[in-house]
Amino acid sequence: VDLEDARVAVVGLGLIGGSLALGLQRRCRQIAGVDADPKAVALARQAGVQAHRELRPALTSADVIVLATPVRETVRLLQAMASDPPNVELVLDTGSTKRQVVEAMESLPLEVPAVGGHPLSGKERSGFAEADPGLFAGSAFVLTPCARTTPAALALAEQLVLALGASPHTMEAARHDRLLAITSHLPYLLAAALLDSAETFARDDERLWEMVASGFLGATRLAASDLTMVVDILATNQDLALSALSAGQAALERLRELLAAGDPGALRAHLGPVQQRRLSLSGPDGSGHAA
């Protein structure tokens, strides 16, 4: 089927699932959301999204299932589908790490087409109340094909990504997890470490918090992320997150040596390419300002 003829079920009506459900309204034949939490269901209905608490009826009447649940919950749902396979054209997920999801997808029966997915858009704030149909516009949406990915399923996933205004980026799950460990999981860990350091210093001098300006707030923003999501990500990408952390620690050690050497010229020579790279990156916050 084409997306416009498909009945889509979105499992999980948090920020991502809710934004998907809103963003796909009128882009497919039918869209239904599912969430065990009656509050999320009520909010979705208020926003005009068909929503239910029961999983099974929603899945049996769907052509496309999107799992927008925390990664470890997604893995459990895929394991349940393996013993009770849905009759669908596509199972897609939206989790922030992909190896364990794809592994669970590969345990599905041959006739269930599945693709891993990860939209590179989000906010710290979670829940349907934060959902926004434009959340994905202009962002990358990674698709990670696996042994259960048919060309038709991949094409349908790409249609869905494009319907959200995002751009599909196809790559292997392991490659995704290795790269995101640097571009997403390490930034989170650095933000958490910065806040932790500030907390320690503030115990001796609480006027520290008066000295916080937009630079500190921007650098620590990721530390406000939903903890269930964060712990899920770190638990399902432990090895590669640790490798990324090592890279970050090595980079800090290089900076320590340069700082300790007290040679402003050498420091500047090291920081120049770093500054140039940052200036060359574009994106939602690419032109951003901070103190």
Add this chain to the structure above:
Amino acid sequence: VDLEDARVAVVGLGLIGGSLALGLQRRCRQIAGVDADPKAVALARQAGVQAHRELRPALTSADVIVLATPVRETVRLLQAMASDPPNVELVLDTGSTKRQVVEAMESLPLEVPAVGGHPLSGKERSGFAEADPGLFAGSAFVLTPCARTTPAALALAEQLVLALGASPHTMEAARHDRLLAITSHLPYLLAAALLDSAETFARDDERLWEMVASGFLGATRLAASDLTMVVDILATNQDLALSALSAGQAALERLRELLAAGDPGALRAHLGPVQQRRLSLSGPDGSGHAA
């Protein structure tokens, strides 16, 4: 004198000096900017600011001198003033580190009243073209009194801060430098280390840059800061920046141990207070969103 009766000379028409000159228009009897760079002078004049290239005439006709130059240049200007003291009511600076500035202020003759200053507002982009009279509104502006600070000079500095819409925060120079090492210099170093790590990984896999979203951009924004300013800050606060870096490295090592232990409950227990602290911080970006 009161600020409204004062003739103010602003030395350095970059982002901070330019914003000060624009923000103090019509709040004092006269405002004149000085910059050795003819382009800055031309831009300032286009924006309606009286501006000159020569330092001496501007200083001799001023009641208040604001040094908005890089820290090491400010120290040189103060040393020059020590042998050729201006007849003023206040010398104020705007540098990001304060111990060396205050030390140079204390070498001024007794009759020259001086206060250290640091507005906690800025952008990565520098130069008069980025100047904004509202840059300081709602921000903290630290004042660091020293042996040359008279009550009248401090009161005049506070008037100036309030005229910009900022709030004066008075503290010792050493305390300022210790706290800013954590709230400003460490965030910069972490941002630089993150970009450096990404650069290293991208040498093996250049698709890394496709995986950059708003979270990474927000976390690295400070690395785009003006290098002259950054190297100046790190050179004039080397010892305390190294201490702050040690605190950051220790916090990362704690995170490594927690991650390596593979206990999601313990990880969550550590990250919970960090998340709560970040959510409790308010400010220009306090409600911010990122991927």
